[in-house]
Amino acid sequence: GQQLNQSPQSMFIQEGEDVSMNCTSSSIFNTWLWYKQEPGEGPVLLIALYKAGELTSNGRLTAQFGITRKDSFLNISASIPSDVGIYFCTGAQKLVFGQGTRLTINP
Amino acid sequence: KAGVTQTPRYLIKTRGQQVTLSCSPISGHRSVSWYQQTPGQGLQFLFEYFSETQRNKGNFPGRFSGRQFSNSRSEMNVSTLELGDSALYLCASSPGTADQPQHFGDGTRLSIL
Numbered sequence: 001g002q003q004l005n006q007s008p009q010s011m012f013i014q015e016g017e018d019v020s021m022n023c024t025s026s027s028i029f030n031t032w033l034w035y036k037q038e039p040g041e042g043p044v045l046l047i048a049l050y051k052a053g054e055l056t057s058n059g060r061l062t063a064q065f066g067i068t069r070k071d072s073f074l075n076i077s078a079s080i081p082s083d084v085g086i087y088f089c090t091g092a093q094k095l096v097f098g099q100g101t102r103l104t105i106n107p
Numbered sequence: 108k109a110g111v112t113q114t115p116r117y118l119i120k121t122r123g124q125q126v127t128l129s130c131s132p133i134s135g136h137r138s139v140s141w142y143q144q145t146p147g148q149g150l151q152f153l154f155e156y157f158s159e160t161q162r163n164k165g166n167f168p169g170r171f172s173g174r175q176f177s178n179s180r181s182e183m184n185v186s187t188l189e190l191g192d193s194a195l196y197l198c199a200s201s202p203g204t205a206d207q208p209q210h211f212g213d214g215t216r217l218s219i220l
Contacts, residue, residue, distance in 0.1 A: 031206045042111070042197050042211030043150075050206060088150065094140060094199070094209055095163060097150040 006089055006098025014106050019076040021101040023089035031091055032065050032072040037100075038085045046087075047074070079105055109134065111200050111212035119218045125186040128215045132179050132200030138162070139181040140209060141173060144195040153196075156181055157203050185217075193219045 003026040013019060023032070031050050035043035047058050049065035049072060056063050060077045076083055084105050089098040112131040120126050132139050140163075141153040152165040156175035175181045179200070185192055195216050201209035 033208050035211075040213070042199075042213045045208050045210060048208045093163075094155075095152045095165070097142075097152075099149045 004089060004091075004096050004098040006101055008101060009099060010102040010104070012104045012106065013079060015079060015081060017079050019079055019083070019103060020073065021075075021087060022071060022073045023098045024071045025091065026070075028069040029072075029091040030069070032063070033090050033094075034061075034063050034072070034074050035088045035090070036085045037088065043088055076103075079103075081105055081107060111198055111210055113196075113198050113212035113215050115215060116213065117216045117218075119220060120188050121220050122188055122190060124188050125184065126188060126217065128183045128185075128196055128198075128217075130181045130183070130198030130200075130212060132181070132198075133210060136200035136202055136210075137179055138201045138203035138209070139175055139179065140199045140201075141181070141183050142197040142199065143167070144197055144214070145193075150197070153183070188219050190219050193217060 006023045033048050034046045036046050037043040047056050047063040052065055052069045053067045054065040062075045064073045086100040086102050088100050114129045138157045140155040143151045153167055154161055154173050155163040159175045170186045173183045195214045197211050197214045199209035199211045201207050
């Protein structure tokens, strides 16, 4: 079945650093979605990507749809304490999610 | 615009009991999906309902079932509860047409004693 590998599983960084995470799929996706989940809450949609090669920004967040259509990347620039949480990737069919990247920031 | 609402937020049950969880989607959304989230397994897809019909189903035993009403509200039922069913159950809604992102509720935390 479809598999999504998300890495890294966790990151411990200093406030102000840039962050990069990625997802790789075993099959081709037509859409990539990135979500963030904070403790006690459901995942919140950050960025949606619809076209291979597409680069989309949302404030300090930038995501890219890989040209092979089997991967996607999420970057966070100049991290701040409120960026703490778990970041998930998924495709449009939403049947499979990446394992999540847990981001911890040292002030 | 109101978001996805899940009730109750917390629930404690004992083994062998059954439980029903409720989800009210965003107004106008016709698709509702359910997920189980545990620390070890991450987000696991349970099923999706669209216009009162199950459209997709994950790899969970028949003890897990759901339904959707004509107003798009959905319920999920788990019978004969097991300790391993302790999890956060998340509901997500979307308009239902291809490639439209879904939006999540804050979940129901189910604890089995």
